Amino acid sequence: MIQKIPAIATVILCAFVALSAQAAPSEPILPSARTVKSAPRPPMPKTPGPPAGRSSDTKDYSPIPQWLGQTRAPLPSKSAAFSIETAAEGFNRAFSFHFLPDRRMIVAERTGHIKLVGLDGKVSEIEGPFVPSRESHPGVPGVFEVLPDRAFATNRMVYLTYVATPDDVEETAVRALSGVAVVASATLSADDKRLENIRVLMSAEGILARVAQAPDGTLLVTSSAFSLISLNAVDWPQSQQLDSNMGKVLRINTDGTVPRNNPFVDRKDVHPEIYALGFRDIQGLAIHPRTGKLWTSEHGPRGGDEINIVEKGKNYGFPVIGYGREYDKTPINNDKTFQEGMEQPVYFWTPDIAPGGIAFYTGRRFPEWRGNLFVAALANHSLVRLVLKGERVVAEERLLTELNTRVRDVNEGPDGALYVLIDGTLAQFDPKANGQILRLVPKK
DSSP states (O other), rough: OOOOOOGGGGGOOOHHHHHTSOOOOTTTTOOOOSSSEEEEEEEEOSSSSSTOOOOOOOEEEEEOOTTSSOOOOOOOOOOEEEEEEEEEESSSEEEEEEEEESOEEEETTTTSSSEEOTSSSSSEEEOOOOOOOOOOOTTTEEEEEEOOTTHHHHOEEEEEEEEEETTTTOOOHHHHOOOOEEEEEEOOOOOOOOEEEEEEEEOOOOOOOOOOEEEOEOOOOOOOOOTTTOOOGGGGGGGOOTTOTEEEEEEOOOOOOOTEEETTTTTTSTTEEEEEESSOOEEEEOOOTTTOOOEEEOOBBBEEEEEEEEEOBBBBBEEEETTTTTTOOSGGGGHHHHTTTTTOOSEOOOOOOEEEEEEEOOSSSOGGGGGGGGEETTTTTEEEEEEETTTTEEEEEEEEGGGGEEEEEHHHEETTTEHHHHHHSSSSOOTTEEEEEEEEEOOO
């Protein structure tokens, strides 16, 4: 059995040894997760792709949905004409962005850097780097999220998620499987140049984490299981285990303590921060502006990408049920897509679109888009618009396909425009990448 993660009070805030020797003492390198216990990981496969002679194609795989419209919804009857403007550019593997109360943007890069975008579009950098960059440690993902607290205007607090690696792990291939997602809080200095008072709140245990602040002020944190071609879902039972934080949505207070009304808080041998379970690889999350519920986008394996509405104490199935197959085309659990007591996705895609960030649109500049959910798509190179009726998808439209680039994140701006983060690449880790934040405004 997986041991309980040590209490927050026992987590030692230590920097990575390799970077500590190089960085100036004032540089706010984030604490490592060396003392945080994580779930055992399966061994790295010897080959990076599907086994020889086996296809990873899913053209002949069409799982039957549970209801009409759970996948492949029709085109909407109404669309909107828009123009594309460049709000900011020059990002290197940016993963997410958020608006500050004064309408500036804060951007997290997987290279381990955090950027500020001024009202004039000028990009500046907060002193760092904050974690080892991919240039020096290619196997380690960097910063995923820098989320401003709802009271940022007065407390200047942000919440970060990043992956730290035990400093005694040297091989790149091993580091990728050893990384532990960490949630921390910090304050942005008055001159906007550095992070101060960095404090680890929790280990999310997986290899990717994002965070949203619920209407009650608590933090909802995602934790993804490691995904790689040639790794099988059966090797990742942690998503179903209540003594592991991997493959979960977690809920904590802003000081790292556990809310007393969490669903499993009084059960022995269970991590009390667990809010919901049964996830594979959540990449985007958004709070519904009317209901306050958490919506997520999730990568399936080969096919089976999902949109879920996450509710307290519920089980979302992975790897017991799902609408995708292994990367080598092998059925997962005999292609089982339904089990009593496990939740269905609101919507799923097969083939993949590789969903990234998601956002609801509530503005007035695009009346046709009000109440719609927008989904960034990496593999599909588009911005997906989902038209909703209640909690069901009734139409789907794909935008920005002419740009032919990976779309990573999306947010509604304070000005009612829609802002979209693009990689500027066709594939991951392109050294010539010029990431941009685009602004979509009504066409005149």
